[in-house]
Amino acid sequence: MDELPGVFPFTRGVQPTMYRGRLWTMRQYAGFGTAAESNRRYHYLLSQGVSGLSVAFDLPTQMGYDSDHPLATGEVGRVGVAIDSLADMEELFAGIPLGTVSTSMTINATAIILLALYIAVGRRQGLTAEVQRSLSGTIQNDILKEYVARGTYIYPPRASLRIVTDVFAFCDRELPNWNTISISGYHIREAGSTAVQEVAFTFANAIAYVQAAVDAGLDVNRLGQRLSFFFNAHNDFLEEVAKYRAARRLWATIMRDRFGATNPRAQQLRFHTQTAGSTLTAQQPDNNIVRVALQALAAVLGGTQSLHCNGRDEALALPTEESARIALRTQQVIACESGVPNTVDPVGGSQAIEELTDRIEREASAILERIDRLGGTLAAIEGGVIQRDIQDAAYAAQQRIDSGDTVVVGVNRYADPRLSGENAAPRIGTLTIEPEIEARQIERLQRVRAARDQSAWRASLDAVSSAARGTDNLVPPIVRAVEAHATVGEISDAMRAVFGEHKEINA
Numbered sequence: 001m002d003e004l005p006g007v008f009p010f011t012r013g014v015q016p017t018m019y020r021g022r023l024w025t026m027r028q029y030a031g032f033g034t035a036a037e038s039n040r041r042y043h044y045l046l047s048q049g050v051s052g053l054s055v056a057f058d059l060p061t062q063m064g065y066d067s068d069h070p071l072a073t074g075e076v077g078r079v080g081v082a083i084d085s086l087a088d089m090e091e092l093f094a095g096i097p098l099g100t101v102s103t104s105m106t107i108n109a110t111a112i113i114l115l116a117l118y119i120a121v122g123r124r125q126g127l128t129a130e131v132q133r134s135l136s137g138t139i140q141n142d143i144l145k146e147y148v149a150r151g152t153y154i155y156p157p158r159a160s161l162r163i164v165t166d167v168f169a170f171c172d173r174e175l176p177n178w179n180t181i182s183i184s185g186y187h188i189r190e191a192g193s194t195a196v197q198e199v200a201f202t203f204a205n206a207i208a209y210v211q212a213a214v215d216a217g218l219d220v221n222r223l224g225q226r227l228s229f230f231f232n233a234h235n236d237f238l239e240e241v242a243k244y245r246a247a248r249r250l251w252a253t254i255m256r257d258r259f260g261a262t263n264p265r266a267q268q269l270r271f272h273t274q275t276a277g278s279t280l281t282a283q284q285p286d287n288n289i290v291r292v293a294l295q296a297l298a299a300v301l302g303g304t305q306s307l308h309c310n311g312r313d314e315a316l317a318l319p320t321e322e323s324a325r326i327a328l329r330t331q332q333v334i335a336c337e338s339g340v341p342n343t344v345d346p347v348g349g350s351q352a353i354e355e356l357t358d359r360i361e362r363e364a365s366a367i368l369e370r371i372d373r374l375g376g377t378l379a380a381i382e383g384g385v386i387q388r389d390i391q392d393a394a395y396a397a398q399q400r401i402d403s404g405d406t407v408v409v410g411v412n413r414y415a416d417p418r419l420s421g422e423n424a425a426p427r428i429g430t431l432t433i434e435p436e437i438e439a440r441q442i443e444r445l446q447r448v449r450a451a452r453d454q455s456a457w458r459a460s461l462d463a464v465s466s467a468a469r470g471t472d473n474l475v476p477p478i479v480r481a482v483e484a485h486a487t488v489g490e491i492s493d494a495m496r497a498v499f500g501e502h503k504e505i506n507a
Contacts, residue, residue, distance in 0.1 A: 005344045009252040011245050012345035013303040014268040019341035025306040026331045031056035031081035032318050033437050035091035038081040048328055052102040056080035062152040064110050064492025067441045076438040084487045085448045089117040090124055098122045103137040109154040111141040112163050113491050116479040138179035138228055141167055144205040145184050148386045149191040157378055159499035165216045170475035172222060179228040189232035190278045192394020195243045196360055200367035201386055208377040210259055220259045224266025233295035234276045241347055242356030244302030250361050272306035273299035282315040284410035285428055293330050300334055301347055307331055317430035452485035460484040461494045468498035
């Protein structure tokens with residue numbers, strides 16, 4: 001093939017030397033229970049060689065509820081760490097210098113609040129203004145995919161898009177090294193989409209974000225350099241490798257031809273990859289180590305910039321320390337022992353890969369054209385079109401598993417005859433979240449509320465409400481609110497009162 005790596009349309013990679021010059025960032029997505037417990041896991045992972053942190057938040061934090069809200073009952077600290085206030089955020093990063101560690105935060109509806117908390121922690125750590133400006137990391141901040149694939153939304157789509165663009169504008173001025181969004185195909189694929197749909201619907205959302213930013217007066221050549229993406233690494237090895245190559249080429253073309261981006265950095269698709277949790281099984285969980293290794297290798301051959309490997313116990317619980325270590329070692333073996341990083345685009349020129357790359361690009365482009373005909377991404381979401389397409393694909397995939405046409409080793413073929421019914425999944429050591437965590441977190445939250453300056457707290461929330469009703473950027477008043485010890489739930493409620501709440505569309 002004639003294309004060169006590091007050159008438009010970047011099919012072969014975004015850097016001329018790819019991993020020969022710099023390996024991908026090895027992240028391990030982690031967070032559970034209290035901030036103190038998660039902090040201990042982060043220190044352990046850093047000691048084991050991770051090169052960037054990735055924070056998982058519990059569902060109440062994601063949905064803008066404090067830990068003592070009735071809807072948070074039973075969910076505090078379960079699928080991620082509980083963060084209610086600045087005190088929690090400080091404890092989460094205790095002993096971790098934000099000026100030198102890159103942090104990714106998987107948070108969407110409340111992303112603006114968690115970014116404000118991160119900024120406030122940096123100030124508390126005594127970072128100079130110059131170091132503050134150089135903070136590096138990512139907030140997912142991809143609210144549109146929540147309406148079609150995941151469900152942790154709060155506000156209606158158009159209000160949510162305003163919040164996203166406020167984050168873009170603030171970071172463009174104040175945090176120029178921060179990735180303001182990680183546009184996620186991962187959850188779209190986990191919800192059941194095909195590989196082609198993952199690319200197409202991710203880019204449909206991305207187009208909506210870029211257009212909203214351009215409409216708000218942002219420079220596409222600057223904005224484009226701070227966009228990042230988040231893809232799934234699924235089971236079909238060759239298709240996954242080709243998917244990443246096709247995505248790079250298609251996005252570069254969209255940025256150049258649709259939005260007029262001329263800076264090569266603004267045309268590049270930079271992405272994080274996570275292995276596919278939905279492919280991992282409770283039955284014969286050690287098989288998951290093999291699945292994850294193959295999926296991770298596909299991501300590396302496809303040219304990812306960052307990678308997380310799931311634990312073998314993904315289908316059973318949050319990962320134990322042992323499972324997290326095996327997952328990290330999987331990346332390290334690929335990086336240090338496989339020899340794959342020594343060659344730029346090792347699969348380039350393969351007939352199968354090149355044909356798959358062309359097919360995925362062509363079919364994803366056709367879906368994007370269809371969405372344009374429907375009036376764009378927001379219209380397609382509000383009409384339930386994208387939701388229905390994903391649901392149809394998920395149903396078809398499950399039918400193939402149920403019929404045996406798609407083999408799942410250890411489940412519908414090669415199952416262990418000694419295990420059946422309730423005993424189908426062998427018992428292995430799993431991470432347990434103690435129920436007492438919820439009570440302790442609520443007590444901590446109550447202490448924060450009791451100790452804060454009530455007049456400063458009230459004034460800070462009024463400022464958030466005023467900004468939401470008007471056109472002022474929301475980030476500065478939210479930073480002041482978290483510094484006044486307003487909680488995640490209280491700030492979310494201030495915006496709920498202005499924007500309202502989204503009601504699910506029956507697709």
